[in-house]
Structures are given as structure tokens and as C-alpha cells.
Amino acid sequence: MVVRSTARLLSAMVALCSSILLVSCVSLEFDRMAGTTFPPQQMVDGQSVTLETIYNLAAVKLDVQEDETGIQPLNIPDDACISDAELTTLENGHRHLSLFPTSVCPLQACNTYHLYGVVVDHHGEILDACVPETLQVLGKMWQGHTRSAFAIYYKASTIQSNGPEYLRTAAHEIGHAFNLHHSDGDGTSIMTQTDDLEGEPVFAFSDQSREHLENHPAQCKFPGAIGGAPFTWVIDDHAAWFHPDDELTVTTCE
């Protein structure tokens, strides 16, 4: 009897989780250095567009928690770059949310996952080189192994002067934390790189991106997932979208 009622209770909990599974929850702890701003909301066709609304349309409940706003910039020259190692030191000193999800239900799909973002008042490196005069990096998801943190480089003039591009950059870097790649873009959607745009950028994910966010295994998409797949490790549904620059590795994500 005990076994049977336990089984019944478990199946009831599974049913409950299955209904919650329609919406996956991710908390974003967002910090910024003094003198910077968070990405501004945009009005598009009379609708307010924010990081939350962009992710809601892809069945992800993103809870943006604006946290620290006065982190002091590093003592480096204006034309220098903050390195990935320095970003990690910054994250270690300011991140409150754990790397791992908080369990809400016995099923992992019901967990709340945790992502860290920081707006830094510096330029960023590209492939370990600092060349802001020739190539300004707007943002980067630099914790590729856990896909758990991203940075926005506020010294990039585009970030300061172009609100729509700033919001789109933040949504794009968060997309990398969800293990989305440039090949997931379709020419105008969020994951298309600025240089590769084939028309007016839109504040929405492509069908391919939404397929990933809605239907692919938790370990393959959620930031900081327990046993999560590193950046570029994807299930073979992505193979058809393969783009040589993305160097995807096909895995089961189990």
C-alpha cells in the first residue's frame, strides 16, 4: 500500500511538473559598473520589448534581477580590454546566485536555473587580443564550460549610442548561455551576428532557436545546468543547421 501510494504521489508530482514544464524558469542576476546602464526597453510597433518579453516568446520565463549598480571599473587605461580571467574574478566577487539550479520539483525540468550578467565599463577582447580601434566587441558569453555568465562591454560606442542594438546584444549573449549559436540565426533574428544581418534586425528568435529553447534537453540548453553540456555541444537536430564557424559537437546531452 505504501509503495502504491508513493507511486501515486510521484505520478501526481510528475503530472504537476509536466504542466510547469511548458514554461522554464531562469533567474538572471544582472550587475553593472558605475557609469553604465542596463539595456533599455524598446517600443516596437507600439509594444514594449524587454529581455523578458523576448524570452517569453520562446517559452522561457526569464526573471531579470537588476542587482549591483556601482561596481568600480578596473584601474586600466581607456583603450585597454578586460580579460576573461578578470571577468571571472569580477563574477566571483559579486555573484550571489549559485552556479547550479534551485530545485522546485523532483524533475530537473522544473528547476530554476541561474545566469549571471555584468555590464563592464571597458572594452572586450576578441580571441585573446585587444583591438578596440579596429574591432569593437559588444558582448561575450565567456564562461563556455558552464554557460553561466556573460558580459556587455559598455566602452563599445554602439552599446552607448544605440539602444535597440544594446538590447539585442544582451538577448544574443544570453542566447549563447542557452547554447544557441550563430547558425541558429536566420539573417535577421537574435542569433544572427550584427555583421551578418541580411535586413532589419528583429527582436525575436528564429524558428530554429525556438525549437531548441522549447524542445531540446535541459542539459543542452539551460545555463549552469547540473551535468550541462558545454557551449557548442548539441543534439543532432542541430546538425542540419551546421555552420563551419560554429564547430558544433553532436552529443546526447545525457
Ligand SMILES: [Zn+2]
Ligand atoms: Zn554571438
Ligand SMILES: [Zn+2]
Ligand atoms: Zn538544441
